[in-house]
Every structure is written in C-alpha cells, then in structure tokens.
Amino acid sequence: MARRRRGLSAEDKALWSRVAASAVPMHPGRKPEPPLPETLAPPPQAPRAVAPPPPPLALHDLRIGKLAAAPASRVALSPSPPAMVHAQPLRMDHKTHRQMTRGKLAPEARIDLHGMTLNIAQPALTRFILQARAEGRRLVLVITGKGREGGPDAPLPVRPGALRHNVPHWLHMPPLNQVVLQIRPAHRRHGGEGAYYVYLRR
Template sequence: MARRRGLSAEDKALWSRIAATAVPLHPSRKQAEPPPAPQPLKKPPVAPDPAPLLPPSGLRPGSSSGSGSTRFDLSPAPREALHLQPLRMDHKTHRQMARGKLAPEARIDLHGMTLATAQPVLTRFILQSKAEGRRLVLVITGKGREGGPETPLPVRPGALRHNVPHWLHMPPLSAAVLQVRPAHRRHGGEGAYYVYLRR
C-alpha cells in the first residue's frame, strides 16, 4: 500500500484561507491557536488571447433581424443527428435501404399537420405497422415552410422534420423502432424518414 503524501504548500495555503472564514459553533470556548494568516496564491502566467473561435461546421448561421449580429442554430440538422446514431440493424439491409433499393411496406404523410396532431397520428401508425408485422415504413414530414431563423420551433421551417426523429426514439415508439434514417431521394429525400421496425 502506498504511503499517503502530506499536503502541498499550495494546499496548506488554501486550507488556511478556508479555515480563517470558519465561524466557531461554541464561541465561549477558547481557541487553541489562531489560524495562520492566509498566504496569497501564485497565479499561473496568463497566456495570450487565442484567436477567436469559429463555429463548428455543424452550426448553421442565421441572421438576426435588425441587430446585424449572427445567430447560430446549435441543434444539429436531423440528417446529421441520425447519422451519428449507432447502427442497430443488419449492415447489408441498411446499405440497401440507404440506397433506396428497399421499398417501404407502408407510408404516412404528415404534411400540413401541427405538432400536436402529428404526434398521436404517427404513434398510431407505427404501433399498427409493428402489429401487422411490417419492417420498413416511410414517414413523410416535408421540408417545412420558410419562416425565418427567428421564429419559434413550432412554426420554424421543418418543425415536423426536427421532431419526428425525437418522437421515434421516445416511449412508446422506442420499443417498436430499431433504426431511423433519412430517406433516399426517390422516397422523399430530406423530407422523409425510413423507419425500420423491430421484429
């Protein structure tokens, strides 16, 4: 077993500064010895200011109305977020699906629906498809209308496109869904998702 080392000079100085701020529980009792005066800590040398940080490539700039400043949308695009998720299905089947060579067995179009309407409709569709033994279904969300980067999420462009992957990964749908990927161009591209269901 290794021997314990004592406190370094810096640790002792820090402890004495903390001990000096302590208030005794019983002020009537005598203190054995006043704590030593705190010693100033040595500050590490200050490095020169680094170059200004540029936003990562995943951030999408948006203009702020009237102020002239730039605003960044920190949420990754749905396509990028889905590609970061681990592959949970067969590689060969996934490759065929990504190339648009697998035909979806059912599809649902959520165009024009509000978030409040679309979520229960999607839940019913996915659970019914799983009950009927389907494996690959297509969920069409559309790309969204232009509303500008300053609009709130429920009305910003692609609100359904951004929310559908989250809904598919939350209960009760997470128990039925094995993989979610953006659809191939022939099945809707960025405005649709392949949903591969569990057996």
C-alpha cells in the same frame, strides 16, 4: 405645475443689502414695505448614478432587413434532424441498411404527416408505427415535408420544418423507442429530405 422658489445665497443677501442701503426712496412719506420672507433652500441631494451610454452601433447593425451579427451562443439551435439521425449507431444488418439508404428497399407502409399540426401528427405517428409493428412490417416511410427555411433576410433564426425536426425525437421517445430499430433520411425516390425510413424491430 408651479415652480419652487429658490432661497438666496449668502453672497446674494450681502449684495442685496448693499443695493438696498444705497437706494433713495421715491416717496419719502410712504411706509417702507416689509422685506420679502426668505425661502428655505431645499436640502442638497446626493448626485444620482448615471448609467454609461450604450456602445455605438457598428455599421452592419444598421443594415435594414439584415440579421445583425450576434454571438453564436444566442442563435445556436439544436442539431438538425439529419445530423441527429446520422449520429445514431447502426443497429440493423449492414447489407440491409445499405440497400435501404440507396432506395432499393420498398417501404411496406407509409404515413404522410405533411400539413398536420404537431398536436395531431404525434398521436397519428404513434398509432401508425404501433399498428405496422403489430402487422409484422419492417420498413415504413414517414413523410414530413421539408418545411420552410428562413432566408438571409429573416429577422430571426428559423428552424426548417417543425415536423421534420420533431419526428426523430418522437421516434426516440416511449413507446416508439421500444419498437423502432433504425431511422434514416429517405432516398430521393421516396421523398429525400422530406421523409424518413423507419426500420422496425421484429
């Protein structure tokens, strides 16, 4: 790409005139060469606004394989399934609820969603709950699995177990919310954190 020639300033022209006037021609008989055509200087441009440089990285931001510190609002996740389930008000008989949470009530039916995709698990859960209600069952067990959790070196916050997170939401949505009375995490003898007790309405 050819460079554009810049024009001479007034000071440069005056200096060149003085040098040219004091110069002695080497060949007096030769016709003087015509002066070089002046090039027009480009119009001055307004200076561009320069964005301020980014702030320097803190030392903890440079650790390889570590999650850099970030505002809590950026990494905050919705409430975990156990927290959401425990926040549900008690709607069933207190004595029956205590026996259920202690694992002293045997589930009358169970479904294992572990390993299913969300698209397959949701309709399977809906059919199971509605069928159990039609058969007059009260306590059923829904197995989701615990799911994988992101370790301390995970690049992003990871929600443990998509099924474990979504099943309580599905049970609170139509049509299941009309037949489900109570949801609680299962006792360890029935799967612990990887399963839910679902107590159905009469």
